[in-house]
Amino acid sequence: MIYERITLIGLGLIASSIIRAAERGGLAGEIRGYDLSDEARATAREIGLGDVICDSLEEAVTDADLVILAVPVGAMGGLAERIGPHLKPGAVLSDVGSVKGSVVASVGPHVPEGVHFIPAHPLAGTEHSGPRAGFAELFDNRWCLIVPAGETDPQALAGLRAFWEGMGAHVDEMDPEHHDLVLAVTSHTPHLIAYTMVGVADDLRRVTDSEVIKYSAAGFRDFTRIAASDPTMWRDVFLSNKQATLEILQRFTEELFRLQRAIRQDDGDLLHDYFTRTRAIRRNIIEAGQDTDAPDFGRGAVRK
Numbered sequence: 046m047i048y049e050r051i052t053l054i055g056l057g058l059i060a061s062s063i064i065r066a067a068e069r070g071g072l073a074g075e076i077r078g079y080d081l082s083d084e085a086r087a088t089a090r091e092i093g094l095g096d097v098i099c100d101s102l103e104e105a106v107t108d109a110d111l112v113i114l115a116v117p118v119g120a121m122g123g124l125a126e127r128i129g130p131h132l133k134p135g136a137v138l139s140d141v142g143s144v145k146g147s148v149v150a151s152v153g154p155h156v157p158e159g160v161h162f163i164p165a166h167p168l169a170g171t172e173h174s175g176p177r178a179g180f181a182e183l184f185d186n187r188w189c190l191i192v193p194a195g196e197t198d199p200q201a202l203a204g205l206r207a208f209w210e211g212m213g214a215h216v217d218e219m220d221p222e223h224h225d226l227v228l229a230v231t232s233h234t235p236h237l238i239a240y241t242m243v244g245v246a247d248d249l250r251r252v253t254d255s256e257v258i259k260y261s262a263a264g265f266r267d268f269t270r271i272a273a274s275d276p277t278m279w280r281d282v283f284l285s286n287k288q289a290t291l292e293i294l295q296r297f298t299e300e301l302f303r304l305q306r307a308i309r310q311d312d313g314d315l316l317h318d319y320f321t322r323t324r325a326i327r328r329n330i331i332e333a334g335q336d337t338d339a340p341d342f343g344r345g346a347v348r349k
């Protein structure tokens with residue numbers, strides 16, 4: 046056991062997966078949960094999520110050794126303001142938000158003296174939401190980035206690291222600004238592209254009738270899975286990581302125009318060189334053992 050009592054706030058995909066994974070690993074003596082939505086709390090009780098589902102925030106966080114905020118990033122600051130006065134001295138306050146700079150800025154000022162605020166971000170998810178969506182294996186062999194907000198107590202940090210490792214994740218540390226730039230490239234902008242592509246296909250539905258759906262090839266089907274993700278979560282991600290996402294989108298647009306021109310001008314060499322370079326990137330990821338879908342990720346596995 047790592048913590049006597051932990052509390053999850055916001056009982057969606059990530060919190061319900063944390064609860065299942067913490068139970069699997071025997072990482073907490075007692076697990077409490079709270080959600081703003083009556084429906085989410087009722088569902089959580091119905092499916093037996095954790096030990097106690099509380100009807101008030103105060104009841105949920107009082108005496109907790111670890112409190113994890115698992116709500117959309119735009120709701121984190123207001124939540125921290127409300128729970129701050131009820132947090133136990135020595136407790137760890139963490140979160141799982143997809144953006145870190147805005148969470149550090151909005152939560153930080155509400156963290157009372159003696160409480161250790163250590164933001165984190167598991168790089169794992171699905172397009173599903175809510176308490177029923179969680180499963181114990183979600184974090185197995187995935188990265189969890191811990192993003193310390195300034196000077197952090199080494200013991201509190203070691204505890205949170207052990208907690209994530211106990212749930213099957215590989216842990217790394219990163220500063221908030223760098224995190225937000227990396228995630229703008231690897232997660233946020235790709236989601237925006239998927240949303241846009243599915244929107245374009247939907248606009249063309251009248252022209253192509255139902256063929257877009259019927260003959261969806263794997264590439265487009267992957268886009269529709271991503272574009273089915275929670276709208277509130279992703280609205281907050283883009284509004285909270287504005288600067289980095291706009292920077293990456295600008296570069297993306299420039300590249301798109303370059304490829305557009307190559308197609309128009311029949312520049313097959315440019316297209317071939319470009320696709321050869323991108324194929325090598327995928328191969329390098331796999332050869333470096335960084336493909337988190339590989340069964341023995343992190344041990345230098347090479348999948349052919």
Ligand SMILES: NC(=O)c1ccc[n+]([C@@H]2O[C@H](COP(=O)([O-])OP(=O)(O)OC[C@H]3O[C@@H](n4cnc5c(N)ncnc54)[C@H](O)[C@@H]3O)[C@@H](O)[C@H]2O)c1
Nearest residue numbers: 055057058059081082115116117118142143170171174175
């Ligand atoms: N879904 C993913 O793939 C993924 C992956 C990693 C991190 N994250 C991050 O984790 C967080 C949660 O995402 P999720 O996918 O679990 O979302 P979700 O939509 O499944 O669940 C969020 C829950 O938070 C509740 N909520 C909203 N505001 C609240 C408030 N003020 N107080 C209490 N409860 C509140 C909602 O009712 C909902 O049940 C987000 O910050 C997201 O950026 C998501």
Ligand SMILES: O=C(O)C(=O)C[C@]1(C(=O)O)C=C[C@@H](O)C=C1
Nearest residue numbers: 143167168169170171172231232
């Ligand atoms: O697999 C998915 O559904 C995801 O989009 C998960 C994903 C990602 O982009 O990889 C989405 C947002 C998170 O903050 C972390 C993980």
